[in-house]
Amino acid sequence: MAIRLENVGVAVRDLEATIAFFTDLGLTVVGRDTVSGSWTDTAVGLDGNHANIAMLETPDGAGRLELVEYIHPEAIETTPTRPNEIGMHRxxxxxxxxxxxxxxxxxxxxxxxxxxxxxxxxxxxxxxxxxxxxxxxxxxxxxxx
Missing domain, CATH: 3.10.180.10 (2,3-Dihydroxybiphenyl 1,2-Dioxygenase, domain 1)
Structure with a gap:
């Protein structure tokens, strides 16, 4: 079975501010959309899923970062993770x-x-x-x- 990393997805509080940060570092926006409907409810596992998304890519084309700003359900604020916490590290x-x-x-x-x-x-x-x-x-x- 062939496998490759497609992208890393991160839920963000402010899509525009986060895009500005990563594009200033050198990534490029390669796509934007607003997604909702039964297909996204099924894929993501949230009822009534509605989000603004942006796909960013590294200059070499090898890495992609998907940023997701939730409209519904409302985004849940959490304490920022620390490097030694289980879960997404960095x-x-x-x-x-x-x-x-x-x-x-x-x-x-x-x-x-x-x-x-x-x-x-x-x-x-x-x-x-x-x-x-x-x-x-x-x-x-x-x-x-």
Whole structure:
């Protein structure tokens, strides 16, 4: 059986703000829609499902992120996850300039959870708390390989 990752879906509080954050980091919006009806109730498992969605893609075309802003049922606010909680942990992106990526994140009010670290002289990386509490890992490959 062949398998490939299609996308990662994330429910968000503010679709436009979240699109702005990820497009500023370099992703491209490749589709938008408003979905509802019995097919989406069945697929998602929610009665009366009605949502605005946007599909974003990485510049290399290898990764996609689906953002979902629920209209009905009403979105449920939760405490933002922590890196050690069971469930969706984070979305990770490789960047060629971590400092530039952090400047972009800061313009959206997003800062590292603690700071920037270096892993075995291979990567400089950090976790930032993005829009809607999403943890986003940004990693820059270093020349130590």
């Amino acid at each position: 979305i990770a992106f490789s960047v060629d300039d971590l400092d530039a990526a952090l400047e972009i994140a800061a313009r959206h009010g997003c800062r590292p959870l603690r700071g920037v670290a270096t892993y075995r002289n291979l990567y400089k990386l950090t976790y930032v708390r993005g829009p809607s509490g999403i943890i986003v890992m940004l990693a820059q490959e270093l020349g130590g390989r």
